[in-house]
Amino acid sequence: MLTALLAMAGLTLFLGLVLGFAAIKFKVEESPLVQKIDAILPQTQCGQCGFPGCKPYATAIAAGEADINQCPPGGEEGIQRLSELLGVEPKPLNAEHGVTKPKSVAVIDENICIGCTLCIQACPVDAILGAAKHMHTVIEAECTGCELCIPPCPVDCISMKPLQEDITTWKWKYPMYAIKHF
Amino acid sequence: MAYVSNSASVSSVMLKVLFALLPATAIYQLYFGPAILVSIVLASVTAIGAEAAMLRLRKLPIKPFLLDGSALVTAWLLALSMPPLAPWWLIVIATLFAIVVAKHLYGGLGNNLFNPAMVGYAVMLISFPAHMTQWPVVDTLAHAHLSLSGTLRFIFGGELPAGMKLDALTLATPLDTLRTQLLLGRPASEITPMPVFGYVGGKGAELIALAYLAGGVYLLQQRIITWHIPVAFLATLALLAFGFHAYDAARYAAPWFHLATGGALLGAFFIATDPVTGATTPKGKLIFGAAIGALIYLIRTWGGYPDGVAFAVLILNMCVPLIDAYTQPRVFGHVKDQDKP
Amino acid sequence: MRKLFDFHGGVHPAQHKAESATLPIATAPLPTRLIVPMHQHIGNRAKPIVSVGERVLKGQMIGQADGYISCAVHAPTSGTVSAIEMATVPHPSGLPDLCIRIEPDGEEQWVERTPLDYTTMNPSELRNRLRDLGLAGMGGAVFPSHAKLNPGRRANVPTLILNGAECEPWITCDDLLMRERADQIVAGGKIMQHMLGASEVLIGIEDNKPEAIQAMRAACAGTDFEVIVAPTKYPSGGAKQLTKILTGKEPPAGGRSTEIGVQVFNVATVYTLARAVLHGEPVISRVITVTGNVERPHNFEALIGTPVRELVALAGTPRADTQGYIMGGPMMGFNLPSDQAPLIKATNCLIATSPKLFPAPPPALPCIRCTLCAQACPVDLQPQELYWFSRAKEFGKAQEYDLFDCIECGCCDYVCPSNIPLVQYYRFAKSEIWAREREKDKADVARDRHEFRDYRIEREKKERADKLAAKTQGPKTPAPGQPAADSKQAAIQAAIDRAKLKRAGVEPKNVADLPPEKLQEIREIEARRAQLKQAMEKPSDTL
Ligand code: SF4
Ligand code: SF4
Numbered sequence A: 001m002l003t004a005l006l007a008m009a010g011l012t013l014f015l016g017l018v019l020g021f022a023a024i025k026f027k028v029e030e031s032p033l034v035q036k037i038d039a040i041l042p043q044t045q046c047g048q049c050g051f052p053g054c055k056p057y058a059t060a061i062a063a064g065e066a067d068i069n070q071c072p073p074g075g076e077e078g079i080q081r082l083s084e085l086l087g088v089e090p091k092p093l094n095a096e097h098g099v100t101k102p103k104s105v106a107v108i109d110e111n112i113c114i115g116c117t118l119c120i121q122a123c124p125v126d127a128i129l130g131a132a133k134h135m136h137t138v139i140e141a142e143c144t145g146c147e148l149c150i151p152p153c154p155v156d157c158i159s160m161k162p163l164q165e166d167i168t169t170w171k172w173k174y175p176m177y178a179i180k181h182f
Numbered sequence B: 001m002a003y004v005s006n007s008a009s010v011s012s013v014m015l016k017v018l019f020a021l022l023p024a025t026a027i028y029q030l031y032f033g034p035a036i037l038v039s040i041v042l043a044s045v046t047a048i049g050a051e052a053a054m055l056r057l058r059k060l061p062i063k064p065f066l067l068d069g070s071a072l073v074t075a076w077l078l079a080l081s082m083p084p085l086a087p088w089w090l091i092v093i094a095t096l097f098a099i100v101v102a103k104h105l106y107g108g109l110g111n112n113l114f115n116p117a118m119v120g121y122a123v124m125l126i127s128f129p130a131h132m133t134q135w136p137v138v139d140t141l142a143h144a145h146l147s148l149s150g151t152l153r154f155i156f157g158g159e160l161p162a163g164m165k166l167d168a169l170t171l172a173t174p175l176d177t178l179r180t181q182l183l184l185g186r187p188a189s190e191i192t193p194m195p196v197f198g199y200v201g202g203k204g205a206e207l208i209a210l211a212y213l214a215g216g217v218y219l220l221q222q223r224i225i226t227w228h229i230p231v232a233f234l235a236t237l238a239l240l241a242f243g244f245h246a247y248d249a250a251r252y253a254a255p256w257f258h259l260a261t262g263g264a265l266l267g268a269f270f271i272a273t274d275p276v277t278g279a280t281t282p283k284g285k286l287i288f289g290a291a292i293g294a295l296i297y298l299i300r301t302w303g304g305y306p307d308g309v310a311f312a313v314l315i316l317n318m319c320v321p322l323i324d325a326y327t328q329p330r331v332f333g334h335v336k337d338q339d340k341p
Numbered sequence C: 001m002r003k004l005f006d007f008h009g010g011v012h013p014a015q016h017k018a019e020s021a022t023l024p025i026a027t028a029p030l031p032t033r034l035i036v037p038m039h040q041h042i043g044n045r046a047k048p049i050v051s052v053g054e055r056v057l058k059g060q061m062i063g064q065a066d067g068y069i070s071c072a073v074h075a076p077t078s079g080t081v082s083a084i085e086m087a088t089v090p091h092p093s094g095l096p097d098l099c100i101r102i103e104p105d106g107e108e109q110w111v112e113r114t115p116l117d118y119t120t121m122n123p124s125e126l127r128n129r130l131r132d133l134g135l136a137g138m139g140g141a142v143f144p145s146h147a148k149l150n151p152g153r154r155a156n157v158p159t160l161i162l163n164g165a166e167c168e169p170w171i172t173c174d175d176l177l178m179r180e181r182a183d184q185i186v187a188g189g190k191i192m193q194h195m196l197g198a199s200e201v202l203i204g205i206e207d208n209k210p211e212a213i214q215a216m217r218a219a220c221a222g223t224d225f226e227v228i229v230a231p232t233k234y235p236s237g238g239a240k241q242l243t244k245i246l247t248g249k250e251p252p253a254g255g256r257s258t259e260i261g262v263q264v265f266n267v268a269t270v271y272t273l274a275r276a277v278l279h280g281e282p283v284i285s286r287v288i289t290v291t292g293n294v295e296r297p298h299n300f301e302a303l304i305g306t307p308v309r310e311l312v313a314l315a316g317t318p319r320a321d322t323q324g325y326i327m328g329g330p331m332m333g334f335n336l337p338s339d340q341a342p343l344i345k346a347t348n349c350l351i352a353t354s355p356k357l358f359p360a361p362p363p364a365l366p367c368i369r370c371t372l373c374a375q376a377c378p379v380d381l382q383p384q385e386l387y388w389f390s391r392a393k394e395f396g397k398a399q400e401y402d403l404f405d406c407i408e409c410g411c412c413d414y415v416c417p418s419n420i421p422l423v424q425y426y427r428f429a430k431s432e433i434w435a436r437e438r439e440k441d442k443a444d445v446a447r448d449r450h451e452f453r454d455y456r457i458e459r460e461k462k463e464r465a466d467k468l469a470a471k472t473q474g475p476k477t478p479a480p481g482q483p484a485a486d487s488k489q490a491a492i493q494a495a496i497d498r499a500k501l502k503r504a505g506v507e508p509k510n511v512a513d514l515p516p517e518k519l520q521e522i523r524e525i526e527a528r529r530a531q532l533k534q535a536m537e538k539p540s541d542t543l
């Protein structure tokens, strides 16, 4: 009896040590976590999450200082993936931070633009081209649709244009006529 | 997306399975009396009722799912595996368990992990072991005969015609007999000449087994099943039996005896081949079948039950995801197994 | 007798070839208008090089290949360009794409055609010419042919396979082409043999086309070409499946068949190549099967750009119960979004559908894991697992189970007793995965650019601080103006002030490395802006 108890205690102790060791070992891998979170975030760099960009938000999530439901561009899918990565329950997007909108790009009405360069300074990814007092234009391929350039423009000549689906970006839809549920 | 299809449907598959069971059912009835028909009807009615009720509860369209025929197949297989002279509630509870718990609580058609018929059977075997041994005696040996009305009265009311004893109607199965007699120390050579045994298996039962074989060949020809599971199953069972029989013929029954008795052929062609709960890759099917065959031999020879089809199948059902994951076939144009786990 | 190999799986759907194979190929009359899409091939869309109102000649290049994997597009007849616009094209999405509309003048006036002397031409020059003649796979895949005719790093490709299997039901255009124009196909095969340096040329034909086999055998007499009859089984006409049947070799997954020394061309492609090289004719027409719910199923040689509506009318007045048109065969084709869509290089067949010929499938049931699909899959996939993962949107898992090896042949659909639209799930999963990849790439670019911007701002701040430090050594200047007020004018003022401060003859950095065209463009717009600015100047001053 006593030997059995001792054996059990010994085993528990041993397993505890292994677990503790593992915990310490895994702790070292915390900094890549920021990168893993950042890889899920959409990189729109819009600041709607309350942080000055995706990376700072990722850092805050990793540090446990921010919730996972603050990024509107990432939407429900982003939250889902964050919840999977972090092993927490997914939750609906926090409406305080905005709503998910269709992907868009900014367009500058080149006839109105006065070349004040304010939008250039606002753009988080340097997707706006132009020199001072010269017309400005948006590089469509690089624009993330963050809308940060809209408020600074003194003549309100920037608008958001939703991205159109074309033959090369079109996606097959989820088959809908199967019996639901299964 | 194909705009054309061969006209196969789930119901046509299930109908063919039922069709393949007909000869065996007919012979069963011929040798062991009408009780089997009563249990098939009982099980079928229960299964369809339970299926409809569950579909309704789960808010699924009833018609396409009822017409798929899978509940009927489960009922029929269950009835063929259970002792037909058992009281009516035994088969009803078994069927309910199979359809409600094993099938629908696991997600319904296509999603169940365990073979529903075998779940029903195993639960009954554990819960009501005494009732599960009321096997009818083959007609040629019977001291008394039960008519259809007598059968009905016995199954539903438990009463036998005056002067008839239950012992006259039931008898231990060949596998049971072999097992108990071996335990008593009698050599196999003395046991097999006993009246319950036939040429190679049980008297009458060996003919049913032959009919199962015929049904299985029909299913193979119709491409409803593939050869992998039955062949691996029966070959493993026969090989093990052969090895031990060769080693000590007095203590281990002959391979043909193992193949022809109990649920071996029913299991090999109709139960282990259930698509939903079986392995799906060719290699996986071989492993799956072989493991079931081996387990059956182990259970029959050293286990606590005379036959082991149900337990073997259920145990292997649990291993299916693992077997499938590790036996993915080489995809066209891939170098052998280069990117497989 | 050559030893034939078999591939796993495959199915035997009802043939329906007799309907359209009895009559010879007819030449379709000139349609009332031609709509020529710029994107008929795999790769980059061709760039229009004509303008609206311009008169074009038959065979004149109207769209220029854009890059290596691309193909030129030509005017199918002489006439006037009436529009360059987004129009309905034969694509499952139903989305419009760039097309050039031509009103035919009925004169059929050709451009100058010069045959190519392929034996003496520089191979790379020859390939460029083929690209400019619009050669692309006519079997349906429309991969630019010149790219496939490049032996690449290998000195040569020993085995050339001409694919005349035509395994899809209903389609007979290759059959008829082989029966009627076998000589041209053999001539094209010789050119390809030369270009690839192939030592053997195998022509694979399914045994359900005895007349084509006979015609090809006759045409091959006196050559070292070998006509090989393969048993009829769908999809033996898949390039990889045919390679396996004829050579026993499997083209590597995700790789090119040239890696195992084999190249496969559809016979219709070989035919157009012969026309192009020996006659200087670009690809402006093709043979197409019009069948199904029509009065006179038939094969037509029709101009690229012919509207489907006009083409099917040639096979008899459309029947009342016709629901739509499948482009391609019933196994791999898709429903055309509209009968206004034009014929393109890939259109080998149009099938008019009716509820009687193609009844809607019964509602799908759950997968019962019967593995009939796995037994039918020519690629040896486990379609039931792919279905499971695609349905659950577990795309990573689906890829692990080799989703991208699926050739979408539809064999699994065909046999599934639960009537699950399996291929639809695979297409859905594939396009989702591609979309995610694109999004990920975009996000990566955005991340890099954002990080660079942060770095740039840091650097500028430092530079300014340094400059300030340098200045404070000299006479003291007051700090620049107050923080900008809320009003827009103040903001502009602040911006201008800052711009003045910064201006040291330096242009903002992000225009420095622009290509000259872009700079030119900016200059032009700037000129326009200058005019506008004069009008704007005053009101903005009074703000
Ligand atoms: S809200 Fe904007 S800045 Fe914040 S993580 Fe999402 S995309 Fe990035
Ligand atoms: S902020 Fe507006 S006016 Fe100023 S440069 Fe940008 S687009 Fe032009």
Ligand code: SF4
Pocket (backbone or CB within 6 Å): C366, C367, C368, C369, C370, C371, C372, C373, C374, C383, C384, C387, C412, C415, C416, C417, C418, C419, C420, C422
């Ligand atoms: S054929 Fe259909 S039901 Fe059978 S395993 Fe494949 S997907 Fe499932």
Ligand code: SF4
Pocket (backbone or CB within 6 Å): C373, C376, C377, C378, C379, C380, C381, C382, C383, C405, C406, C407, C408, C409, C410, C411, C412, C413, C422, C423
């Ligand atoms: S469509 Fe894909 S999964 Fe289905 S049979 Fe063809 S290759 Fe296999």
